[in-house]
Amino acid sequence: GDSVTQMEGPVTLSEEAFLTINCTYTATGYPSLFWYVQYPGEGLQLLLKATKADDKGSNKGFEATYRKETTSFHLEKGSVQVSDSAVYFCALTERGNKLVFGAGTILRVKS
Amino acid sequence: DAGVIQSPRHEVTEMGQEVTLRCKPISGHNSLFWYRQTMMRGLELLIYFNNNVPIDDSGMPEDRFSAKMPNASFSTLKIQPSEPRDSAVYFCASRRGPAEKLFFGSGTQLSVL
Numbered sequence: 426g427d428s429v430t431q432m433e434g435p436v437t438l439s440e441e442a443f444l445t446i447n448c449t450y451t452a453t454g455y456p457s458l459f460w461y462v463q464y465p466g467e468g469l470q471l472l473l474k475a476t477k478a479d480d481k482g483s484n485k486g487f488e489a490t491y492r493k494e495t496t497s498f499h500l501e502k503g504s505v506q507v508s509d510s511a512v513y514f515c516a517l518t519e520r521g522n523k524l525v526f527g528a529g530t531i532l533r534v535k536s
Numbered sequence: 537d538a539g540v541i542q543s544p545r546h547e548v549t550e551m552g553q554e555v556t557l558r559c560k561p562i563s564g565h566n567s568l569f570w571y572r573q574t575m576m577r578g579l580e581l582l583i584y585f586n587n588n589v590p591i592d593d594s595g596m597p598e599d600r601f602s603a604k605m606p607n608a609s610f611s612t613l614k615i616q617p618s619e620p621r622d623s624a625v626y627f628c629a630s631r632r633g634p635a636e637k638l639f640f641g642s643g644t645q646l647s648v649l
Contacts, residue, residue: 457635459638461638467642467643468540468627468629468640468641468642468643469579469627469629469638469640470640471637471638474637476635514579518634518635520634522591522592522634523569523581523584523591523592524569524581524638525581526578526579526581527578528578528579529578529579
């Protein structure tokens, strides 16, 4: 079945450092890909999405490119802030079915 | 729009008691999802509905768990009898359609003593 694998955390960075969180997926067809973010004590919120190969999703300085050849959707940000500290989830949905989430990656940004 | 509304926000109960979690999806959304989040297992999909019909309940742990969606604006997740290992944060989420953004509620923190 469909699945998502994320790099394990926690990822600890200093403010203004470059961020990469790796995400790879397994799917039988052509899924839509998402990054969700969860701040402490809250539900998940959509950060960005891409619906077809080579699409780039972007929001709040975060970017991720849908790479079909490597089945990846890595999340990047050029300069992280303390306020970016949260849990980040990679996810996919295929043929309008259920959303499958990765295990989540904790990001901690120190000032 | 008020977003996805879940109640209660916190629930503390004793083992063996019945627990009912409630969810009101965003108006106009036709898919509703119940997720459970724990440190050990991460975010697990329990069940989801399309147009009030359960589509996939393969994630429901066992017969003690049941979910209903009697109409487009209300869903319940019931645990009977509850056990300490059911302690988790339970999230409800809804979306307008396939590949659309999923909106999450604030969750119900369940503690079974």
